[in-house]
Amino acid sequence: MEYKAPIRDMQFVLHELLQVEKHYQTVPAYSAVDREQVDSLVEMAANFAENEMAPLNRSGDEEGCTWNDGVVTTPKGFKEAYKQYCELGFAALAADEKYGGLGLPFSVGTAINEIMGTANWSLSMYPGLSHGAIATVEHHGTDEQKDLFLEKMVTGEWSGTMCLTESHAGSDLGIIRTKAEPQEDGSYQITGEKIFISAGEHDMTDNIVHIVLARLPDAPKGTKGISLFIVPKVNVNADGSLGDRNGVRCGSIEHKMGIKASATAVLNFDKAKGFLIGPKNKGLNCMFTFMNVARIGTAVQGLTAAEYAFQGGLTYAKDRLAMRSLSGVKAPEKAADPIIVHPAVRNMLLTSKAFAEGGRALVYYLATFADIVEKGEDKKAADDMLSLLTPIAKAFLTETGYEAANHGVQIYGGHGFVREWGMEQNVRDTRIACLYEGTTEIQSLDLLGRKVLGTQGKMLANFSKIIHKFCAANADNDEMGQFIRPLAKLNKQWGDLTARIGMQAMQDADAVGAAAVDYMYFSGYVTLAYLWARMALIAQTELAGDTTERDFYDAKIKTAQFYFTKLLPRTETYVKRIDTGVEPYMSMTVDQFQF
Known part of the structure; x- marks a missing residue:
């Protein structure tokens, strides 16, 4: 397949739906960002992704990454494409200008990431994982740590990862075992094994800066006893030059169903030198x-x-x-x-x-x-x-x-x-x-338990008010009635459904787990309905004028109609499933599950 970036629709969302230029005016740090700059970056990204990244998508999948005695080699062409990606400045889009970044909004970077990811998701993951590591060091690192690591991470000369998961601890990070022993020089020795580390080892950069969760010797049990550490693959000297190899080694890479050109590593930390980032025992924060x-x-x-x-x-x-x-x-x-x-x-x-x-x-x-x-x-x-x-x-x-x-x-x-x-x-x-x-x-x-019920519905109420105001403002628009009436009804139902689940949970705590996935789907369909209604209103307004893009806007309205008539009714099923409660899931004993 030959991928083409959907530039017109991206522009529609950025400039007509979200009016990002006005949005940037409300954020002083981004007030200089204008439409011309955003569109220029999107077009440059489209050209690079279509011509350099997309052609490597299938070949990268077929070749995959190879591991040999701790060394990981990426597919042909990946290293060169990554270098070009960095030279064009894409690695540094949203990072702080002090460290070589362009200081652009996260929203601009998100649009660029969509283009790169659609062209070649595996390749886009290598710089993509660095963004979060950079953000962590920017927000929580000391000035010395920032000066030592950030500039080369921002430019893409070095990459970054997040090392969370262990073989016995997936999403339950409270039971991780990786240890951090304090040293006299203020550093720590990190020992343990991390698995499923995307871009954990590769040949595209001279260094990889791992952000690692580990426990101090006197740490409390559970999630309240986890600290965060910077652990470079290659130790970094005080002047920023590379020193000796650190005690972190790639034990293997996973043989996966997909994203085969993205190296998913098992990393072994053997008294690797690390540096505490952020407060002790506050690593999860x-x-x-x-x-x-x-x-x-x-x-x-x-x-x-x-x-x-x-x-x-x-x-x-x-x-x-x-x-x-x-x-x-x-x-x-x-x-x-x-x-x-x-x-x-x-x-x-x-x-x-x-x-x-x-x-x-x-x-x-x-x-x-x-x-x-x-x-x-x-x-x-x-x-x-x-x-x-x-x-x-x-x-x-x-x-x-x-x-x-x-x-x-x-x-x-x-x-x-x-x-x-x-x-x-x-x-x-x-x-x-x-x-x-x-x-x-x-x-x-997380959505139902922590964000909705855990805040007594306050977070949901904030969003529901936005939807309610939109519906009220357009209640007299006859052409919009096909969208406004079902959206307003579902918005009210969202709150009622939440209250019913809360009542179920008072009788049986498992009711939250029983309802959560159905509740997420219901929430997702209503959220997209709100955005589709907004897009339909914009299209309707343009069609009432003298636009030369009648087909584009008419297609937008017809897609909204399809969404509301053919996809949104799925919410009825989720409501019925939630209302049946927890009993159908839990009535069988564990011993009755047999084959």
Whole structure:
């Protein structure tokens, strides 16, 4: 498949839906960023991604990474493409100018990441993982640590990782065993094993700066006893030059279902020199600087999967001939009609399109709140919105992206099942998005348990008010009634459903776990409905004027109509499932689960 960046739709979301230029004016640090600069960067990224990254997507998947005695080699062309990526300045977009960054908003970087990720997700992961490590050092490192590590990480000369997971401890970080022994010189010796470390070892940079969770000898048990450390692959001298090899070694790389060109490493720390970052026993607090960035990045992967599936499916559906339309021949000059005339194929295409364009709106919307949290003034309100919407975006967009990826295979039929067309790779690469940075189930528990019930509904109420005000402002718009009426009803139902789950949980604490995933899906569909209604209003307004892009805006409204009539009714099923409570899950004893 030949990927083309959806520049017009990206511009629609950035400039017409979110009005980012006005948004940047409200954040003093970004007030100089204008539309011309944003569009220029997007176009430059599109040119690089289409011509340099996309051609390596299939070859990188087929070759994969190789491991030999601790040394990891990336596929042909990756090292050169990464170097060019850094030379063009993409590695430094959102980083502090003091350390060689461009100081641009997170939202601009998010748009660029979408383009790079859709072109070649595996390759985009190498610089992508560095962004969170950079943010962690920027926010929590000492001045000495920043001066020592940041500049070369920002420019991409060095890369970064986050080392959290251990073989016995996946999402439950409270039981990690990696140890940190204090040394007389103020450093620490880090000993332990970390698994599933994306870009944990590779040949594209001279050094890799690992951000590692570990326990001090006197640390309390559980999550309250975890500290965070900087552990470079190669020790760094006081003048910033590279010294001797540190005691961290790649024991192996995983043999995976997808993202095969991204090295997923097992890292062994054997008295490796590390440096405490942030306060002792507060590592998880510091880590969430990284995790929010990483989870938004994973939400982007769901969006890229839907976009890739839509582009590939659309190209094929216009060319592939099969049968005649039931409503009459559409291509009499051909042996059969192109399959895009069939409602079943259009259902899959429109589903992918609705999830891709709706997902783009959600991720970019989320990124504007991240801008405010990073450099704005009303950080509390923005952080609350980010806290609520991040688990929705991460879980919902990766699951719907995976659904769209499967539609891509289905549209191609048997051809979708073979490698040449790229659709099966999209499915394999996308499957991990529902797992890493917290599985769908973990994100759903976080949403319902911590962000909604844990705040007595305050975070949800903040967002519900935004939706309510939008509905009220457009209640008298007859053309918008098809969107406003169901959205207003679902917005009210969201609060009522939350209250019912709260009542269930008072009787049985397992009710939260039983409802969480269904609640996440309900929340995701309503959130996208709000954004689709807003996009439809913009399109409606443009069509009432003298726009020269009538097809673009008309298609936007028709996609919104498809979303509201064919996808949004799925919420009814989730409500019914939630209302049946926990009993159907828990009535069987453990011994009754047999095969």
